[in-house]
Amino acid sequence: MGWLSDVLKRNSELEWMFDLDLTSETTHRAYLKKLALETCINFIARTISQSDFRIMVDGKRQFDDWHYLLNIRPNTDQTATGFWQDFVYRLIYDNEVLVIMTENNDLLIADDFDRQEFAVYPDIFTNVTVKDYTFRRTFRMNEVIHMEYNNEKLTNFMDGMFKDFGDLFSRMIEISMRNHQIRGTVGLDTSQKLDKENQSKLQAFIDKLFTSFRKNTVALVPKLKGFEYDEVAKGDGKGQSIEEITKLKRSLIDDIANIIGIPIALIHGELSDYETSVKAYVKFGNSPIVRKIQNELNAKILTKEEYLNGSRIDVFGLTERDVVENAEAVDKLVASGAFTRNEVRELFGKERSDDPELDKFVITKNYQAASEGGEN
Known part of the structure; x- marks a missing residue:
């Protein structure tokens, strides 16, 4: 860089030109991660939220407070469908979910909490926060509904691969835009005095010129003395096509769907082999989570004696046979x-x-x- 410094010192006009804003920083496509997660996790969350929770005693369904909480309205702000969709989303995305019961018999999904684990005693949950309120009391494991997803594949994939996919996606879009951009040169009469005021005016004029070309199909530029603009090239239209960018997004969605257990044909709405895909999803994607929920509800809502005497909480949804x-x-x-x-x-x-x-x-x-x- 020594030779460049010498040149800049000998020519003050060149020195200030290197300060002009001619480039923009690369932006990270964070929405790519959001798109893939929302598509896959919400798919399985919506299907499970349609489940019917049945409290069975001696083979007869019971319509009591628990039936109302699990199937109609768990709390004052959510319906059962919204509650279970939020429940499953947090379970998969955060790898665990915690539900507490308030003194008013409302079921609330915790936004944040601390867990103290013990070997022979029930674990304790402290600093349980719902929205902007933090409960002062502690909750024991037998007082809450707590589930873990235990899928480290998804967690590791989200932590590592999303950054690489995001960078690649950004680069593909940049190349596509660069190949379609109009290029030109600006000639300046350096004999003019270029103080800070003139530098600011020149930069503002170049910004307006760029904005005019970028936003308008027809742009007229005044011809100024000592300032010349020549268009040297147009984008050739080659490079990353829209189809290639779409394939990249689809590839990421497919990887997450495979980890969660959703057939790719279902996630993209393809009708070929629809019945086979539905059966595969019910068996490998839906049923395992439904079984986790069912086991947790039976363990926390029913006592050991009630369960051994035949009482059950059954969960029916897509698993229900026609x-x-x-x-x-x-x-x-x-x-x-x-x-x-x-x-x-x-x-x-x-x-x-x-x-x-x-x-x-x-x-x-x-x-x-x-x-x-x-x-x-």
């Missing part, structure tokens, strides 16, 4: 004597009937004949 679509399978289950009609009702998420006939095993004549070797 009776009409499976009518043929239902007929075979009952007709073969493999299941009673009440057991089949339970398989499809329905309540048991009080009719004792539905607890009997039935074998139709067709199956009886087949077991006896037919008419011969």
